[in-house]
Amino acid sequence: MVKNKQAHSGVWILAEQADGKVQRISYELLTRGRDLADKRHTDLTAIIFGSDINAKDLQALIDCGADKVIAMEAAGLEHFLVEPYACCMLKVIEDYRPEIIIAGATSTGRTLMPYIAIKANAGLTADCTVLDIEEGTGHLLQTRPAIGGNILATIKTPQHRPQMATVRPHSTKPATKQEGRTGEIVHLKAPAECLASRINRVAFISDESQHGLQEADIVVAVGRGIKKGENMTLTEPLCESLEAALGATRDVVDRGWLSYPHQIGLSGKTVSPKLYLAVGISGTIQHLAGMQTSETIVAINTDPDAQIFNVADFGIVGNLFDVLPVLAERIRKARNHQ
Amino acid sequence: MRIIVPIKQVPETNAVKMDSETGTMIRDGVEAIINPLDLYAIESAIQLREEHGGEIIALSMGPPKAAAALREAIAMGCDSAVLLSDKAFAGADTWATSYVLAKAVEHMGDYDLIICGERATDGDTGQVGPGIASFLDLPVATYIGKVDQVSKKSCRLHRLVENGHEVLDVELPAVLTMVKEVADPRLPTLRGKQRAKKVDLPVWTATDINADADKLGLAGSPTRVVKIFRPQVARQCEKIIAMDESDIDRAVDRLVTFLQKKDFI
Ligand SMILES: Cc1cc2nc3c(=O)[nH]c(=O)nc-3n(C[C@H](O)[C@H](O)[C@H](O)COP(=O)(O)OP(=O)(O)OC[C@H]3O[C@@H](n4cnc5c(N)ncnc54)[C@H](O)[C@@H]3O)c2cc1C
């Protein structure tokens, strides 16, 4: 797989499933992958591993932008296990020789992709925010934050193929169905010698508190301006009146005022809601990394020079302790009026 | 148990300032520390040793000054440490870094666990742990929040994933990468600090670990950084100053109108 660029072509995305259902990240990757495949004038393939994957969902991958779907199924592939997944994927890579593979920076993608990249002697760039094709050379240009988000670096893999990258969940909109798309669905048998695993998944314990933040249309996020954990209750009327999910900066989470699943930013979640309301947040580059793709951003901060205003569409320079109660009440009234 | 803990020395990123003219990092006076997320790996290794006996070896690839991070790991309670330092290692991406660390681990002989941090705060990729595992053909379990039921042959793990956590049984030897939930890192003790000062700290080069020269450093790295720049963030912000009560009323009114126009209310 080394330094033999001619033999490699096509863009791949690694689709993910849970309980046989194709997950949202797969459609986000189709958005990215379609763009790259069009720029490269090549085909887009979605590869997926699992057991009993919903047939309609496989078709949906085609409807949403894939030219081809490769589905490899076996009981041992029902859940992500690094050894069988890596062995199967390496086999398929060897047979089909894609030029580019992108995956979600999920717990699966961030484990599987580096494991594969080593064995495939491929370059891998983590957590890309922008993917593009270099004019002339056709190389994949991968842009990602580095040094705690203080800088962005553009990285490429000039000699090795495939070129691999992970992208953060919720950093692009999922692709939607387009009329009249056709494509091929290839079902492959998992090679028996690939299914051994030294890791055994004995149980899954679901945690409800992790749901919601990334799916919410409206997010209210709090920063250290809230001053104390007890003050957190101040946000409740606002969240209720807007039906918003609650997020926070790392400083708030580090102080134990909210749990880690609420953290937004470089080392927390990426969100891209329709409305992001930042309350008492300074807007450091690490926080912005997790929310600046929100459609509309509103900020409330006492400091007129706070960085958060640079990314906001609407700002109130004021004390959150005075503004929040009035705002929540006014929104509640406005909603009741309708 | 014999546990190897790869740790990285990183700049204290909170302190990193950017030169707004040139867009480069001002490194002067920025302190170098152990990657904060590696402290959780060290702590869980120490707890495993307290319960099951054995030894912990800290391992780092870096310039000579990275020895300071290794001495700190010893002060916390690691038994010994090895520094991998060679001009040929410079410029390594995660592929070439994983290769050198894996070769060093091979050179160390038998071991039960390799415990890494979740990711380093400077490179911030989280790729090196799985990378080491791949080179050594070991199972890897990432995002581990809890380790128990440890025996000679296996252990049980809680792996944090998107909607909860998986309970995994993994055969040893294996590579783990740890998250914050796993343990509260302890501070170095006075005795530990004294030992750390005196302890012999071997430095291994490419030849010592029998590494293949064309897999090292920049030359062995598939990826190339082509451009570094500062993130540009700017939107047109309608900013209203609201210092007293009437101001606030007016500002909130405007905000509500703004939200209504956009159909949020
Ligand atoms: C490697 C790395 C990763 C990181 N990852 C993340 C991450 O994922 N997410 C994250 O958020 N941070 C992250 N950080 C931390 C980040 O650098 C900041 O420390 C953090 O975002 C600041 O949080 P904050 O805005 O709540 O606090 P501060 O920066 O302290 O800001 C508080 C703001 O509140 C305002 N304020 C104070 N009182 C009031 C009041 N009464 N009314 C209104 N406003 C008020 C102040 O003017 C100030 O602007 C990371 C840092 C590093 C180095």
Ligand SMILES: Nc1ncnc2c1ncn2[C@@H]1O[C@H](COP(=O)(O)O)[C@@H](O)[C@H]1O
């Ligand atoms: N140069 C290095 N020396 C030793 N360990 C490292 C090095 N780089 C990364 N690691 C380990 O790999 C983990 C992930 O790092 P990274 O992939 O760079 O984010 C770290 O938490 C360390 O445990």
